[in-house]
Amino acid sequence: MSLTLFHQHVLEDHLSGFEAKANPNHLAAIRRPAIFSVLAHRGHEVFVKSGLASIEGVQVRDCAPGEWLVVSTGLGAVVMENTLAEIAGASVIDQSDGRALLRIHGPNVRRILAKCVAVDLHPDGFAVGTSTNMLCCHVAVNLARSGGDTFEIVVPRSFCGSVFEEIMEMGREFALTAAFADS
Amino acid sequence: MASLITCPHCGTRPKEEFSIRGTALGRPHPAVSEEDWHRYVYLRDNPKGRYQEYWHHAAGCRRWLVVDRDNVTHDVFGVTDAATFGRVGE
């Protein structure tokens, strides 16, 4: 007996029936990102960090000293795992199913996120490329600025429905829409 | 409503991101006297004023920090990573 198993996104129920047309303020839930935790062992922090920086097609998100989330919407989990395995002094674990990737974009994105996070997201202090762990809608997430008006949030899967609903509620005043996206 | 702690790794964050464990004490060496262990496990000074406490940045970097602050005025004098904080009995 061979099994054909259907993979389910955690927001499947939350997003079904949504209008496909995106408003200027829009949240995209990425369907199958590859997300890995990378932990540098003692003394290898700098080496691992530079190793990660040299990988193409991935975003490296800062979590803590010597700890990162490596995110890719292009590379599959298998390719990513093999690539990361080559970095000496690091431990790597697949979190692709344990984390959801939300991308929120639009002219009012900072106004919306100010209702979700306590951190000042002004570009002077939180420039494009910055990422860090923080509380978002009462849940510890990793938040990154990927563009002037674009932020990406990596949310633990079990909390994702809750966080998603809360962000959408906070976006109501700016007509925030949401849909799945492949990348 | 709020207070803010500046994590040495993550920057300024609201207190909701942290949990507090109390006095920043180093764990005694396993072989020190019964009395030292008793003091470590059970006795706390509970001072009014300047105080060093363990704070865990649970919703951020998940590092344990030592927050040096005045527990009356909440003036914070410094926040350091606990791994670099001194240890007792060594």
Place this chain on the structure above:
Amino acid sequence: MTSYRLGNAGSVNRGQPLTFTFDGKNYKGFEGDTLASGLLANDQMLMGRSFKYHRPRGPVTAGSSEPNALMTIGTGARSEPNVRATVAELYNGLTAVSQNRWPSLTFDVGAVNGLLSPMLGAGFYYKTFMWPAALWEKLYEPVIRRAAGLGKLAMQADPDRYEKSWAHCDLLVIGSGPTGLMAALAAGRAGARVILVDEGFRLGGSLLSESASIGGVSPADFAAAMIEELEALPNVTLMPRTTVFGWYDDMVFGAVERVQKHVGTPSPDLPMERLWRIAAKRAILATGSEERPLVFGGNDKPGVMTASAVRTYANRYGVAAGGKIAVFTNGGSGYRTAADLVAAGVDVTAIIDARAQSADAVPDNVRVIRNGAVVSTKGRKRLEALIAERSGFQEQIACDALAMAGGWSPIVHLMCQRGAKPVWSDEAQAFLAPDVGAAFIAAGSAAGQDRISACLKDGATKAVALARELGFAAYEMNIPEVEGEYDPAFAPIWYVPGARDKAFVDFQNDVAVSDLGLAQREGFRHIEHTKRYTTAGMATDQGKLGNVATIGIVAGMRGVSPAAIGTTTFRPFYTPVSFGALAGTSRSEHAAPVRTSPLHDWAKKNGATFVEAGLWHRSAWFPREGEKGWRDSVDREVKNVRRNAGLCDVSTLGKIEIFGKGAAEFLNRIYCNNFLKLPVGKARYGLMLREDGMIFDDGTTSRLSETHYVMTTTTAYAAEVMSHLEFASQTFWPELDVRFVSSTDQWAQMSLAGPKARAIISRVVEDDISDAAFPYLAAKPVTLRGGLKARLFRISFSGELAFELAVPAGYGEAVADALMEAGKDEGICAYGVEALNVLRIEKGFITHNEIDGRTTPDDLGYGRMLAMQKADFIGKRQSSRFGLTAADRMQLVGLKPVEVDKEFMAGAHLLKEGATPSMANDQGWVSSVCHSPTLGHVIGLAMLKSGRERYGEKIVVWDGLRGKEVAAAVCPPVFADPDNRKLQE
């Protein structure tokens, strides 16, 4: 009905008329009116009844300190009590009703309290309703509450949305009067991020109410020009309708924005109110100052209001407070009010000046009575005349409004909310802002500056200094020329002696000078005692108008300076904040974030009933048709697991990936049992202790490679264990090479338990899972048929042959479906946490019911796990101390009822037969109870003194809460398969 609307004065929008109702009657106002100005324009001076004596009251102010004009606005679920009409923005269709009166505002039965007022002085309730104590709750309190009250709450759920938001800035400017506007512009031009907040619905503060010429234009036009420039600056945020109500640690300010309070039909996409937490690097308090009422007999008649309020109604709203207005003053404010009224064509009957002389300009044809005082007022529902006294001679002066100017108090509340007390100044005759450091400073009138020109300069200068401190290139501002401003200096009089009628210091709570005297005589002399005994300053306005007079009068009675009396404690909130705003979105089902398992939908489609476990929603049981209650379902699930097989969602267990060369040593120190020699591919049950020797948590840890382990924790302690590991690694043993990360959310984990578990799971897993290849406690990566990588553990929490299969969360539902399909012929069922609990009690496995912070490994029968030969582990040193090894400690036992149809419950205590229930006779307690479908009766786990020596003893299970006693037999705590034969199958 007379119209008191003045020609073309004021800045209300006369092109936009509005209709509204008050106590069922229709009125007309204009856009830009407050409810109070709209009512005054329609000759409706009577706006409320006082709290205690039900005296008729009109507005005293035109702002947020209003004590009297409290109303209920809105209808149905949206009705909101105790709204100050003086700040409520008028909108079309607004419905307001008066409060604290019955049957009507003009005829109020409760006003009889007023006649009894000689008896109802300070402390009356304390003295009268002291005993019998039993009557307090049943009789006195309900009656008093009904008689003395504010508005009533709508007893319906609030239909509106509320939000919370953070804001961050370099400079927060609180107040948008002359000081605040200049400060905001100075810092804004320099490029600083500025937030300018004002409680009013129009920015401009006192500039909207004053008459003068600033840079050649009116104050209101000057404000408009400033605001226009501020609006154009992208780094400046203007927040009208927003009250900063609190100053908190680390320069965080709390503010509430009334987003839609002024809208007849609120938008469902906007919140009604928004709570702001504003983190500011620097802040300027530009809140201005409050004009003090004067304290004289009958000073609470409707029509008596502060001079600045009269001026605001005239200059800003184009409304005359009356047809014939008198002025009672101790400074320049009274003269300016008279001048503004005369200019607007209002009849000013007299200025009564408490001072012997002054240089203030007297408007033409207005009579001034110097060295005079108002000693009494006439009229019932509205002022009709006042009695002025000068050199012992009294004179009645007809008037329907009286403007009283009693001097100024800087509004410094926010600066005093973190412990600092305001400082009395003899020069200013006022309490001034304390020094609270360089980050938060007062400016302008709040800092004791009394003229517009001084405020403009102070705001600009201080903002420039702060901006430079933050590294911005700020330039000095040009201060515009101010012409025609008046001198607000005053000579304080705390009260006019010899009043026959009550002279009020606190209008809302009906506290009069006589009450303050009584409090002093009866020993309540400390100002905090005086406050509580008389209730002065304890109403919803928190004494914004009256507290200074209270202190001044008490100081006078005691013959000391107000500095010696001091102030009472200032606390947030500056003005009342709704619970809705404080709760934000965290209400009903959104009160806390919800955690769902990757098998949530699978459980749902299998009919699960869910239970909240922390933030998790877990499947509790799976009812089937014909089952009458949860017990039926649970009994069936348990029996089926023991007979066939069951599938339970255990994804909520904490899972921690542990890496590193030091991981083995680390685990060996974390657990009390040995972990150094755990082979790769095996799981081991472990107990973690606290440093005091008590068990902290239990679970299994599996070794997946030499340097990679995965630890499972209980659902409840997942976060605590993670923090514990991090604490130990980072602070105890930072030299050990070990790293962790939680993978709880990565895996959908299923427990498949029962004699047929292997047969079922082998249809899904490719690997050989025979007992030889995959023995008890095996733990390995496996591949599912079709290629999916998974983890399989042979561990059991039921005593049955069992496996836990972990698959990537996104595949959880599909794999659970596949297992259910694969086990259909074997009779597989889904089971929930209730059945899981029954299975574990039958097997004598422990949970946090037993690991309750008071139990050691030995107490629970795991004493042999304590590896005391290890050099160190957490809890080792305290484990051997006296008391933790005592023979009479509570030990885990099983309990069975002597008569099998008898039941007992967890929480009950244990007594020897015949013993009376007492602490001394207490033998222990029942920790876990269930009905065992396997045995057909109730079973329990209990902690019993020296329990393991007492198997076979009959004991009483005493349930004092439920008044029940059941005889039970003490037995070993394992009811099912005590020899573990099933686990090894």
